[in-house]
Amino acid sequence: MTTPTLPADFCGNPDEAFTIPAEFYTRQDVFEVEKERVFANSWICVSHCSELAEPNSFITREVIGESIAIVRGNDQVLRAFYNVCPHRGHQLLSGSGKSKNVITCPYHAWTFKLNGQLAFARNCIEVVNFQNDKFELSPLKVEEYGGFVFINMNPNAESVESQLPGLAAQLRTACPNVEDLRLGARFVTSVNANWKAVVDNYMECYHCAPAHPGFSDSVRMDTYGHTLHGNWTLQFGHAKSSEKGYSFNDATSNRAFSGFWAWPCSMFNVPPGDDFMTALYEFPVSADVTLQYYDVYFLNTELTDAQKKLIDWYRDVFSQEDLRLVESVQKGLKSRGYRGQGRIMVDRQRSGISEHGIAHFHQLVGKVHSAS
Structure with missing residues (x-):
């Protein structure tokens, strides 16, 4: 059809x-x-900015089958990632709240910095040619706009203002x-x-x-x-x-x-x-x-x-x-x-x-x- x-x-x-x-x-x-x-x-609106005002605060949202994690780093920078571990695909966060200074996968305990970089993978020194920088979290675009938080899966997207002038x-x-x-x-x-x-x-x-x-x-x-x-x-x-x-x-x-x-x-x-x-x-x-x-x-x-x-x-x-x-x-x-x-x-x-x-x-x- x-x-x-x-x-x-x-x-x-x-x-x-x-x-x-x-x-x-x-x-x-x-x-x-x-x-x-x-x-x-x-650009999809996901929350009010107050939910992500504090360092280490995070929320998760389900959008068209994708789980998205939005995190405020301890450097005050707001970032969004696909909520999936690059190791075997397990989801990293659930619900909302405050994370520690790292995000730890519940499956195999890989840990990630709040900027998405891999901090530690257990037993990685015994794995041939393992490269930490190949296993960062997959980012997507995020902006605060008009008091609210928007995400966009298109890495080439222009600003929220360009969509909603x-x-x-x-x-x-x-x-x-x-x-x-x-x-x-x-x-x-x-x-x-x-x-x-x-x-x-x-x-x-x-x-x-x-x-x-x-x-x-x-x-x-x-x-x-x-x-x-x-x-x-x-x-x-x-x-x-x-x-x-x-x-x-x-x-x-x-x-x-x-x-x-x-x-x-x-x-x-x-x-x-x-x-x-x-x-x-x-x-x-x-x-x-x-x-x-x-x-x-x-x-x-x-x-x-x-x-x-x-x-x-x-x-x-x-x-x-x-x-x-x-x-x-x-x-x-x-x-x-x-x-x-x-x-x-x-x-x-x-x-x-x-x-x-x-x-x-x-x-x-x-x-x-x-x-x-």
Whole structure:
């Protein structure tokens, strides 16, 4: 079976656009193309910079089947490596935390400096022509950008700014203290949906009124808009305090919601308030599964009762609303009753409920799958 392609100008006319065909969400061969063309060649956001602020701190992430270790050396330099021992392939680190001054493989106890150099291999002096410098950890590119950490598997990749020009500056405008935030809560979910279905859901607020009553009661849709900036977009709307969603008082300086999407599938939300934001990291696993990290960040580390209540709302209400939606969509896309493509509801005025964000995203996807 031939892997399907799309015209290079797919969704070129947003006003009359239809979605990408259902098979682009469900076929594994399509996903294999995206693994190489998108995720092995794009800057992928993996964490907030605070998780790697201290010397010897590390995190691990799974991205398209690759385990990646990101480490802050005792020289303060941030580095990323494929999380695999060059001896026999065993993974070196798991989870996150603080390493010692070396990384020790659990299998045969080879040890590596935090800059990736092999420090010691047991019995190596008895091995003919053993050369330490031939067994360094395999690096990949890593950058701190806008308060967050990005990795790229393409050794020739240009900067994050070149992929997402202007995003860091706009993030800091929306959240001036973005780099001072700390992780308050994280929900990790294996979502039974294609990564593009997750992005589609984020790229429109057409569903907000019926599916997010708390959010809709907090954000004034008459002021809501979605602006497109190439590989990133911004959804913005003025907010009002609500017991169903975001609650704030007259002293709050930020009384707006700003939602940023960054290619390919990272989302950063700056809700009304002066001390927190959320981030969604989507790590595709297969055509039908996406691993989601849903992080909530605050300025303080000792959480207040109000912040704990907000975390409960994100975990039990808001995030669950979206998870149910995208998993239902993934099932529906496989139905013989679905006609293969859906109309993208782009209105003339590009209002707050217009789906022009989806048309924009599908234009980018079309270029990935173009035969030309």
